[in-house]
Amino acid sequence: MNVETKTTNAKNHMDALTVGLCTLTVVGAGATAAMPFWPQQLGNAPSIGVVVLAAGLAVFLALHTYYWWRDLDEAAKEAHKWAWWWGGNIGFIVGAAVFLTAALAGVDILPAPIPHTDAALIAAGFIAAFAAQAVGYGIAWCGWWIARQ
Template identity: 40%
Template sequence: MKSTKPLGLKGVAILFGLVLLIGFFGGLGSGFLADRPGSGAFWTTVAFTTVMMAAVLGVSFWWWSRLDEAAREAHKWAWYWGGSSGMLIGLVFMLVLTTRPADIALPASLGETPAELVGAGMVITLGFQLIGYGLAWAWWWVGRR
């Protein structure tokens, strides 16, 4: 792989700004499209969301190409161990919730419809993965200092 210039503070600010812009326009567009009825609006939402996710992936590729080897290894290690641990915690919750539903009262804020509950479960599991990722990433760097 060819060597590229590291990001530096200016590059990180640009990266952060790009992600904020994508998130702002993605949220604005999704909110606008959410109230539109019909299959045309559904497919427009799918296409719009796909374009927004492709933009985020493009920014991620740009960022990754500028990381040094140590930072890449830290992220790969954290992704595997932290993300896997977070996914495992989410799996434990899912198994307990599906095998003992009568013993657990879910907060109403998680949702009422199946789609809302699935979405809440996905967001909670993603939260566990992000926490695990952050802890594993810090563990990796502390172990090498």
């Protein structure tokens, strides 16, 4: 398979995914009925449209990532794998240390408008961990390419 055919196939896949996501967006905006069988402990039920749109977006992102990864060359794949392993892990460790130090020092981690509940603290911890991994990944990815130029 030559490069032109490979690029055309990837573009066709992405075009089909985009049309599918647009269709899900229209359906999601139109379906306003609440989700049936929603547990009361979780609060108000989201609309069926929101659930359909979220599921469609998850599938779209998974397929998009698959086609994107398949079309990368070996050097780019190696840069991403190396950066995610080293940068993501080191970023997570450093971010966790900073988050833990701030929490133990009594720093108010959550902004004032957010209610200080267990769920909000868990969400803040998740976001902090992901952000630390993403920053570490970005630094490591740039470092990998700079070292090989």
